Amino acid sequence: MGSASSSRAGSPKAAGHGLRQQMLALPLANQSVAIPTGLFAIAALLAMGLPLLVAASRRRKAAPFSHRSSDAGGLSAAFRIAARLSFGRTRTRSSLFLLFLLFLALALANTAAVAQSFAQRDYMTALSQKNGDLFFKKLGLAMVLLAATMPMRSVAEFAAGGLTIVWRDALTDGLLRDYFHPKVVYWLRHASDVPDPDMRIAVEAGHFADMLVLMIRDVFENVLKLSGFLGVVYSISPLLCLVMAGYAAVGAIATVKFFGAPLVRLDRTIKSQEASFRKSIARCLDRAEPLCLCCGEPSESREARGRYSSLQQQQWARAFWRTSLGTFRECFSWAAYLLPVAIVAPLWLQDKVPFGTVPQAIMAFQVSLGALTVVVRKFRSVSALIAEGSRLEGLVQALSAALTRAQQPLPAPEESQSEAVAVDDLSLNLPDGSFLYRQLSFELRPGERLVVFGPSGAGKTTLIRALAGLWAGGSGSLRHVSPVVFLPQDPYMPEGSLRRVLSFPSEVFSDEDILAAAHRSCLDDVIARYEDLDACADWEAVLSRGERQRCAFCRLLLLRPKLAVLDEATSALDEPTEEALYQELQVDAPSTAAMSVVSITHRPSLQRFHTHILRLRVNETGETTWKFEVNDEGLP
Numbered sequence: 001m002g003s004a005s006s007s008r009a010g011s012p013k014a015a016g017h018g019l020r021q022q023m024l025a026l027p028l029a030n031q032s033v034a035i036p037t038g039l040f041a042i043a044a045l046l047a048m049g050l051p052l053l054v055a056a057s058r059r060r061k062a063a064p065f066s067h068r069s070s071d072a073g074g075l076s077a078a079f080r081i082a083a084r085l086s087f088g089r090t091r092t093r094s095s096l097f098l099l100f101l102l103f104l105a106l107a108l109a110n111t112a113a114v115a116q117s118f119a120q121r122d123y124m125t126a127l128s129q130k131n132g133d134l135f136f137k138k139l140g141l142a143m144v145l146l147a148a149t150m151p152m153r154s155v156a157e158f159a160a161g162g163l164t165i166v167w168r169d170a171l172t173d174g175l176l177r178d179y180f181h182p183k184v185v186y187w188l189r190h191a192s193d194v195p196d197p198d199m200r201i202a203v204e205a206g207h208f209a210d211m212l213v214l215m216i217r218d219v220f221e222n223v224l225k226l227s228g229f230l231g232v233v234y235s236i237s238p239l240l241c242l243v244m245a246g247y248a249a250v251g252a253i254a255t256v257k258f259f260g261a262p263l264v265r266l267d268r269t270i271k272s273q274e275a276s277f278r279k280s281i282a283r284c285l286d287r288a289e290p291l292c293l294c295c296g297e298p299s300e301s302r303e304a305r306g307r308y309s310s311l312q313q314q315q316w317a318r319a320f321w322r323t324s325l326g327t328f329r330e331c332f333s334w335a336a337y338l339l340p341v342a343i344v345a346p347l348w349l350q351d352k353v354p355f356g357t358v359p360q361a362i363m364a365f366q367v368s369l370g371a372l373t374v375v376v377r378k379f380r381s382v383s384a385l386i387a388e389g390s391r392l393e394g395l396v397q398a399l400s401a402a403l404t405r406a407q408q409p410l411p412a413p414e415e416s417q418s419e420a421v422a423v424d425d426l427s428l429n430l431p432d433g434s435f436l437y438r439q440l441s442f443e444l445r446p447g448e449r450l451v452v453f454g455p456s457g458a459g460k461t462t463l464i465r466a467l468a469g470l471w472a473g474g475s476g477s478l479r480h481v482s483p484v485v486f487l488p489q490d491p492y493m494p495e496g497s498l499r500r501v502l503s504f505p506s507e508v509f510s511d512e513d514i515l516a517a518a519h520r521s522c523l524d525d526v527i528a529r530y531e532d533l534d535a536c537a538d539w540e541a542v543l544s545r546g547e548r549q550r551c552a553f554c555r556l557l558l559l560r561p562k563l564a565v566l567d568e569a570t571s572a573l574d575e576p577t578e579e580a581l582y583q584e585l586q587v588d589a590p591s592t593a594a595m596s597v598v599s600i601t602h603r604p605s606l607q608r609f610h611t612h613i614l615r616l617r618v619n620e621t622g623e624t625t626w627k628f629e630v631n632d633e634g635l636p
C-alpha cells in the first residue's frame with residue numbers, strides 16, 4: 001500500500017523501488033553515512049562526466065549548436081503562441097473554466113496524497129511496534145484516501161482533454177481565418193519561407209495544444225506536490241530540505257545549460273527537414289503525370305533520399321543528445337534513493353523520530369525532488385514544445401506578412417465607376433528591382449475588349465496579376481470595374497460535385513442555369529458523361545485541360561461580371577471551340593453584351609474578337625516596350 005500511495009504522488013515504479021532500496025540500505029547508513037554518499041558522488045560524476053564532456057566538445061566543434069538567440073526566440077515564440085490560443089477572444093471562458101477544473105481536481109488529489117503520506121507513516125510505525133490494531137486502522141485510512149483520489153484523477157483527465165480540444169480549436173480557427181483571407185495563400189506561396197503551412201495547421205497545431213496542456217498539467221501537479229510535501233520534508237529535517245533544493249537547482253541548471261540549446265535546435269531542424277522530405281514525396285504525387293512522362297522518378301528519388309539522409313544525420317545527433325540527457329537524468333535520480341535515508345536514518349537510530357518517518361521522508365523527498373526537477377525530467381517534451389511553438393509562430397508571422405501584402409498590393413488596383421479598365425503611368429518592377437515595363441497607360445470603356453500580344457516573358461501575366469492586386473512592386477495607378485472574373489490558363493478545380501466545379505465559387509445558381517451555361521461553354525459531352533450534376537470525381541485528374549478550361553468558362557458565363565480577364569484561358573481548345581466561346585462573350589448572350597474583356601493570347605485568330613490591342617515587345621536591354629492601338633478590324 002505504501003508503494004501504491006507513493007505512485008499517486010510520484011513516479012510509481014521509482015517510488016516503490018526506491019522504498020525497498022532504502023529499507024535495504026538502512027543498515028549501511030547505520031554504519032556510516034559518508035561511505036554511501038561518497039560512493040554515490042563518485043559514481044554520479046563518472047556516469048555524468050563522460051557524456052557531458054563529449055557534449056561540451058561537440059558543442060565547441062559544431063558552431064551551429066550555439067543558438068542562444070534563436071532558442072530565446074523559440075521559447076518566446078512558444079509563449080506567444082500559447083498566449084494566443086489560451087486567451088483567444090471566443091474561448092477565454094471555457095479555457096479558464098477547464099483550467100480551474102484541472103487545478104481543483106489536482107489540488108484535491110494531491111491533498112489526499114499528502115494525508116496519505118501521514119497515514120503511511122503511522123501504519124509503518126505501528127508495524128515496527130507490532131501494533132496490529134493501529135496498523136490496520138491506519139492502513140484502512142490510507143486505502144480510503146487512495147480511493148478518494150481516483151475520481152479527482154478522472155476529472156483532471158477530462159479537464160486536460162477538454163482543454164486540448166478547446167485550445168487546438170482556438171489556434172486552428174485563427175490560422176484558418178488568416179490562411180483563407182482573400183489572396184493570402186498567394187503571398188504565402190510566393191513570398192514566404194514557410195513551405196508546409198498545411199502540415200503546421202492540420203497536424204502541428206494539435207500536437208502543440210496537446211503538449212502544452214500536458215506541460216501545464218505537469219507544472220500544476222508539481223507545484224501542488226511541492227507545496228504539500230516540501231513542508232513534510234522540512235518538518236522531518238531542514239537539512240534534508242536544503243540538500244534537496246541545492247541538488248534540484250544543480251540538476252536544472254546543468255540540464256538547461258548543457259542540453260537545452262542543442263536539443264531545441266535539433267528538434268526544430270528535424271521538424272523542418274521532415275516537412276521538406278514530405279514535400280519532395282507529395283510533390284511527385286501532385287505532379288504525377290508530367291513526372292512520369294519525363295521519366296523523372298530516379299532524379300526525384302535521389303532528391304528525396306538526399307533530403308532523408310540530411311534528416312537522418314540530425315536524428316542521430318538528437319539521439320546522441322537524448323542519450324546523454326537520459327544518462328544524466330538517471331544519475332541524477334539516484335539521489336532520490338540515497339540522500340534521504342542517509343540523512344533521516346541516523347535520526348531514527350538516535351530515537352529522534354519514529355520509524356515510520358524514514359519511509360515517509362523517502363517518499364516526500366522523492367516527490368518534492370521530482371517536482372523541483374520537472375525541467376530535468378520533462379526536457380524532451382519542453383524542447384519539442386518550443387520547437388513546435390516556434391514553427392507555429394513562424395507561420396503566424398508569415399500569415400501576417402502575407403495579409404499585409406494582400407491588403408496593400410503595389411500598385412493597388414482601385415474600383416472604377418466610369419472606365420472598364422484605366423491604367424495610368426504604370427511601371428512594374430521585378431523582385432530584384434529591375435523594371436519589367438515603364439509608364440504603361442491605356443483605357444477601356446465599358447463593353448470594349450482588349451487583346452494583349454507579346455513574346456513569352458514580356459510581362460503579360462504580370463499585368464494581369466497587377467490588375468488582380470497580386471503584385472508587389474511598381475508605381476502608377478490601376479482602376480477597373482467590379483465585379484471582375486479572372487480566368488487563368490490552368491483554372492482552379494475544387495473538390496466536390498460537378499455542380500460545384502461548374503459554378504465555383506458561387507453556390508447560388510439553379511441546376512437549369514448551370515446546365516444552360518455548360519451548354520454555351522461547349523460542355524455537353526462532359527455533362528452527358530457524368531449524367532448528373534451531383535457526380536463527384538478527382539476533376540483535376542479526370543478532365544482534360546481543355547475541359548477544365550471550358551468548366552472555368554462556364555463559371556464566367558454564370559457570373560456575368562462587368563469585366564472578364566482571360567490569361568490564355570482557352571489555349572488548350574481547338575480553334576472552332578475557342579471562337580465559339582469568344583462569340584458567347586459578345587454577341588450571342590444579351591446578358592453579357594456589355595461585358596468588357598481583357599485577353600492574353602498567342603493566337604492571332606482571336607484578334608477579331610477585340611476592339612483594342614496592346615502589343616508588348618522586349619528590347620535589347622531586356623525591358624518591355626508597349627503600344628496600345630484600336631483594332632479597326634475587330635467585330636463590333
Ligand SMILES: Nc1ncnc2c1ncn2[C@@H]1O[C@H](COP(=O)(O)OP(=O)(O)OP(=O)(O)O)[C@@H](O)[C@H]1O
Pocket residue numbers: 190430431436454455456457458459460461462463
Ligand atoms: N515572382 C516572380 N519573381 C521573379 N520574376 C518573375 C516573377 N514573376 C514573373 N517574373 C518574371 O517576369 C517576367 C514576365 O513574366 P510573365 O509571366 O508576366 O510573362 P508572360 O509574358 O506572361 O510570359 P508567357 O507568355 O510565357 O506566359 C518573366 O521574365 C518572369 O520570369
